[in-house]
């Protein structure tokens with residue numbers, strides 16, 4: 001059984017999954033802006049996250065979002081020099097951000113290697129945590145208590161075949177972190193080995209967390225994470241939103257769902 005705030009949606013194939021998730025993201029941002037005048041989203045690296053952003057770029061409905069009133073953050077980053085084509089930020093800019101009118105001051109990429117933080121991902125992580133805390137303070141309004149991290153409207157995560165999310169890998173130190181909100185990652189099994197990542201406590205500050213997985217090589221990971229596996233063994237199992245957790249899958253990735261889990265929609 002998943003908890004009541006968790007839904008699972010299975011789409012026919014990964015292209016449809018990307019298009020449907022793009023429509024969903026546009027609606028989520030429009031609704032947040034209608035309610036509060038502003039919206040915030042946390043982006044992910046990986047093929048599915050980038051396919052979703054490319055589908056947003058192609059959607060005529062994208063103009064319903066006021067891109068200048070959106071704060072954009074990243075769940076993780078490959079700690080590579082600025083402009084490196086393997087950086088998640090660079091890929092997101094190519095897929096979507098360069099095509100819409102985002103406010104550069106509201107786009108918050110994780111720091112690059114080689115610049116101010118040299119080859120020190122921990123220092124980069126600390127700086128990013130400070131930027132998040134500052135945004136949380138600014139967003140809380142006068143007199144209101146501010147958390148250490150903003151309550152993001154939506155946080156996107158690709159799921160790896162080993163159940164990693166962001167750069168939190170099974171049994172690695174990052175997934176055990178309970179105090180810090182951003183960490184430097186060394187020796188990641190997925191290249192490049194050095195990364196910066198939000199931790200599970202930061203991820204759980206989001207109102208909604210959407211996990212994306214497509215392809216048969218993800219079926220085992222999805223099945224494990226939805227079988228109430230522990231988050232140390234299956235980091236995706238610990239990625240939950242404070243209001244909602246949504247799994248967006250294609251059929252091959254849904255091949256090993258536990259019997260107790262009933263997908264909301266199979267189209």
Ligand SMILES: O=C(O)[C@H](O)[C@@H](O)[C@H](O)[C@H](O)COP(=O)(O)O
Pocket residue numbers: 044045046047048049076077078088157158159160161164165166167190
């Ligand atoms: O930096 C990265 O590579 C990611 O942020 C990583 O966590 C990714 O999202 C997953 O590995 C899923 O990637 P795919 O969608 O390509 O399978």
